[in-house]
Amino acid sequence: MNVDSLYQEIILDHYKHPHGSGLREPFEAEVHHVNPTCGDEVTLRVHLDGETVSDVSYAAEGCSISQASVSVLNDLIVGRSVDEGMAVLDSFTELMQGKGKVEPDEDVLEDGIAFAGVAQFPARVKCALLGWMAWKDAVSQALVTSSSSDPAITGDPT
């Protein structure tokens, strides 16, 4: 367990220069997730355009791993269909929970393969998954919203 395998250059880059950070409109769902162990937090919004995830915006407060991971999520998910996004989520989750024994697929995960090292640090897996769990939650809520109302209407669903 070498700490350098955890703090890959790519991760530190995303941490210092997060992609797509900030909360934007429009959005169909906003969620707030907390890692109860350490207090890391993320507020995350999803904007769907039909089947397409046209935006994932967020405000995150947390460690390098949790912040870099939501930045990579933004890269990987925006512009994809919900189904494709879910497939990426599955593959990222599988990597994280694989205890270092799962070989990441660069075609699917792109920069996300840098998180392979995190899987060897069980306490950090939750950090890496925080944003992804928030996205999963937000998407399910957005799908409910968009199926029960005019998908074009957006707003603050408090």
Added chain:
Amino acid sequence: MNVDSLYQEIILDHYKHPHGSGLREPFEAEVHHVNPTCGDEVTLRVHLDGETVSDVSYAAEGCSISQASVSVLNDLIVGRSVDEGMAVLDSFTELMQGKGKVEPDEDVLEDGIAFAGVAQFPARVKCALLGWMAWKDAVSQALVTSSSSDPAITGDPT
């Protein structure tokens, strides 16, 4: 720890032929004590005549030790003054809690010295003390009753 030192002949005699058993009138106080561990029970009444304990009557359900001990109590206490009775109680309690290291005084405890062996069986000490604790409780209640009302009046203090 020889079981014969617990089951002295004297104890088995008192167990088989308890002295003063049965509930009698008059009495100033009646108490019901239970050994929560095993369920042994005693109902015990005290009748005071001025300073003198003129009767201790009881109905006991329990093991040989608890039954023999209340029978010995009846022998030792009835006819004594409350203060003398309390002194005997103290000396019996001291013997029971002495872990086998206290030398019993036959002048004070008479047949009670047969309980010296019980002190080596911690689980049985509570059995031996059940009736004595009940008596202590009953006497304190009787003293309250007799000091707050005509000492000649007796009845059922339920």
Added chain:
Amino acid sequence: MTAVESSTTYDVARIREDFPILGRRLSGDLPLVYLDSANTSQKPQQVVDAIADHYAQHNANVARAMHQLGAEATAAFELGRDKVAAFIGAPSRDEVVYAKNASEALNLVARVLGDAGRIGPGDEVVITEMEHHSNIVPWQQVTQRTGATLRWFGVTDEGRLDLDDIDTLITERTKVVSLTWVSNMLGTINPLDVVIAKAHSVGALVVVDASQAVPQIPVDVAALGADFVVFTGHKLLGPTGIGVLWGRYDLLAELPPFLGGGEMIETVTMERSTYAAPPSRFEAGTPPIAQSVGLGAAIDYLSAIGMQNVAAHEQAITAYALGAMQEIDGLTVVGPKEAVMRGGAVSFTLDGIHPHDVSQLLDSRGVAVRAGHHCAKPAHLRFGVQSTTRASFYLYTTEQEIDVLVEALHHTKKYFGS
């Protein structure tokens, strides 16, 4: 003949070697004959070592520590939970909540059902006359607090659950039915399927006290179909200080927390708190870390032998004991007299000799049994006795030990001249 087959492969002498205490000599250099396993079981060396090794090499607090020791301790602690879940056939590890013992687990269920308003005025809770006090008092407390009514099944002369009244007992008013799987006093194994089906038909929840069941019979909570199942580590070759509540996840997820504090929260401000998902929601404070490791080792030990084999041995030794003991003049077994739908606890009376005195005399021969009400006063009252003596058996009990018991009972009779 599988029974014979399994008894030839079941090597009790080999098993006993794992239990250091079974080699103990008592006062008078007598060998220990431990027949008090329904009270608490003995521990194999494997469990003792797992606990010692944890403290000596891997100790740290769990969940909240990010360092290597913390990761080791967390993994070891949660592995214990995985083992418990697998052992009882729980659909998910998140359905396994740790408590300090079975009593706390039962109180937890009773308290949160009350707090959640699932037990209220006019509602009824149904228990049985053969329950352990830990499955009586919490229901008395919650029904008193909420204005509900406590009702109970009676027990037949044979020591079986009296199901005659089931249709008048379990009605639309019934919100909870809580009963033991195996009685710790009578030994009776209850027909849970009948009770669970009836309770569910009226929409009541079923709590099963499996404290005496999990140690001696294979348990599959998913197949059982109850809503909550409770048991305790120390009767299962495990350490003191740990109990288990298994609950259906959807129910646990709906219920409010029990104790408040560290580890059970999602977020805390001075004004208000939100709570974590199960099982954390019900586990306030530092959990039983080393105890989970020890319980896991106990489960590994039992699983290696096979719970089917443990159950077969328990059955065989109980049949042997019931036969031998009932040949003694003046000895009356309180509870089912044959080893049918019956666990390995045999309570009895001996004419004219108080149970304390019986157990004391047995102890003088090295035979450890329990005397008293066994935390089941109502069941004793039902049979008109204040207390009984109880011999109880486990995977390490031998027929020779039963023979020593019987011999010691004869000696007891002689000693007290009856």
Added chain:
Amino acid sequence: MTAVESSTTYDVARIREDFPILGRRLSGDLPLVYLDSANTSQKPQQVVDAIADHYAQHNANVARAMHQLGAEATAAFELGRDKVAAFIGAPSRDEVVYAKNASEALNLVARVLGDAGRIGPGDEVVITEMEHHSNIVPWQQVTQRTGATLRWFGVTDEGRLDLDDIDTLITERTKVVSLTWVSNMLGTINPLDVVIAKAHSVGALVVVDASQAVPQIPVDVAALGADFVVFTGHKLLGPTGIGVLWGRYDLLAELPPFLGGGEMIETVTMERSTYAAPPSRFEAGTPPIAQSVGLGAAIDYLSAIGMQNVAAHEQAITAYALGAMQEIDGLTVVGPKEAVMRGGAVSFTLDGIHPHDVSQLLDSRGVAVRAGHHCAKPAHLRFGVQSTTRASFYLYTTEQEIDVLVEALHHTKKYFGS
């Protein structure tokens, strides 16, 4: 110069030999530098052995067993209680109630005070902003349930209890004041005498969370004058699975039970139950038997060293650490910055580096610290931080270990380029 004298006789190298885990090598063959004792303490071999020996040679259930093993186990279990009582200066052993941890003990007090009607509509409970979640959530729960109001002391910029408001906070409406003796996050030692005097002057009860105090300072509950004092075994060299509630006997004797079940009863019928005297009344089910034995061994260990000496060492090592750490650029101690009225937990931030990342880098050097909110979210909020890194020390901590910490912090800064 008594300080120098006691530090010459205090042989930390000798003490470390008793803790097998301190010889652990971590990943990369690095020696363990354990600076997470406020989270949980390590265990000396003496404690590990006492527990193992209990299970292997003396295991039985307590109170209810009459056989020799039962007598041994009961004596060992109750001896643990005697040791706890003596260690904290309890006037009577019957004032020592065992819980599973400090959190349960705090919940116990909050629940029974609520159930007893001692906290009701219009009443107020006062806590502080520096409490551990386990001394916040139970009071939120009980005030919500009973219609009472929760109020709290603030914390000054220096991390001290803000006593300015004491006269408006603690009033005739106040029924309970519950506060920590030593903060697990800030390290602050609170002026309990002032708070207790004020609370008692208005007739309020005082609950002291001594979870961080009993391990590091000599405690005399009789001299302290609080009504309840709570602490936990695992921070005191003892096992997990045991906590202690000390309570004034007259109060305990008045209060209703908490959990219902075996061992806490006087008598049980199906209709109703009566309850045993304290401490049994509050200890339902099989108690933490082996844990009491282990805690007793821990107390023996600490007493042999002398709590005065343990406290002096804690003071000295904390002063050394505060000095060395605060020389690091960008490091800010959250809490009192000098070792005055202060325990051995030092929480800090490092500019631009998240505490998780700090603790991860320290771990890569073998240094075990805690990162996060330390179950004290409100205290973090007070200082405008979401989390901190905390190094905490105990009787086995050396100056060399602090030096390794400081060196590792410099490395961390370099690693993250700040």
